[in-house]
Amino acid sequence: MAVVFNSNGPQVSVEVGEYEQFPKNGQADTTEKTLPKSRHIYVVLVGFGLLCVLQAVLNITLRLSHSTTEESCPQGWLQFSGSCYYISSQRRSWDNSRQDCLQRDADLVIIDSRQEQAFLTGFTKATWIGMSDRDHEGIWIWVNGTPVKKNRLGWAPGQPDGAFGGEDCGDLRTMMNFIGLNDSNCSVRSQWICEKIL
Numbered sequence: 001m002a003v004v005f006n007s008n009g010p011q012v013s014v015e016v017g018e019y020e021q022f023p024k025n026g027q028a029d030t031t032e033k034t035l036p037k038s039r040h041i042y043v044v045l046v047g048f049g050l051l052c053v054l055q056a057v058l059n060i061t062l063r064l065s066h067s068t069t070e071e072s073c074p075q076g077w078l079q080f081s082g083s084c085y086y087i088s089s090q091r092r093s094w095d096n097s098r099q100d101c102l103q104r105d106a107d108l109v110i111i112d113s114r115q116e117q118a119f120l121t122g123f124t125k126a127t128w129i130g131m132s133d134r135d136h137e138g139i140w141i142w143v144n145g146t147p148v149k150k151n152r153l154g155w156a157p158g159q160p161d162g163a164f165g166g167e168d169c170g171d172l173r174t175m176m177n178f179i180g181l182n183d184s185n186c187s188v189r190s191q192w193i194c195e196k197i198l
């Protein structure tokens with residue numbers, strides 16, 4: 001009897017001990033859980049606030065960069081792929097055309113690609129562009145000193161032909177059966193295209 005009672009005694013006391021500890025732990029857990037929850041909400045709110053600030057900064061910088069690229073070309077100039085183009089309505093010699101471009105903080109157009117050539121084709125029947133072979137006959141140089149890559153651009157049929165005892169200045173033609181680059185007499189009066197790189 002006494003042994004059983006004794007052996008049950010510790011069991012009971014252990015059970016009681018466990019029951020007593022459970023609610024304590026449970027209470028402790030709930031109080032510990034509510035604190036991190038409020039901290040969690042605080043962190044989320046601060047994070048959200050920071051995201052809003054970031055978004056606002058991004059919007060402002062995007063609008064600024066967008067507006068600067070939009071306003072970069074002077075009025076009356078065309079924009080294409082990072083350059084501004086002025087197409088004259090007057091007609092002048094190649095040298096006087098270039099002078100006009102230089103006065104506009106630009107130079108006669110340098111055509112770097114077939115895409116650029118395609119964009120500039122069709123505005124006029126003939127327009128001066130910034131290439132010549134004055135220094136060495138047959139060696140075409142752009143106004144910035146770089147060589148003209150003849151095969152990368154589209155020449156008008158049979159051009160350059162150095163007709164009429166030498167044609168040292170380049171123009172761009174858009175005429176019936178005569179579309180593309182051509183060499184022409186530098187003193188001929190033509191329209192011209194200035195290019196300003198953004």
Ligand SMILES: [Ca+2]
Pocket residue numbers: 083109110111112116195
């Ligand atoms: Ca160009």
Ligand SMILES: [Ca+2]
Pocket residue numbers: 159160161162163167182183184
């Ligand atoms: Ca020619």
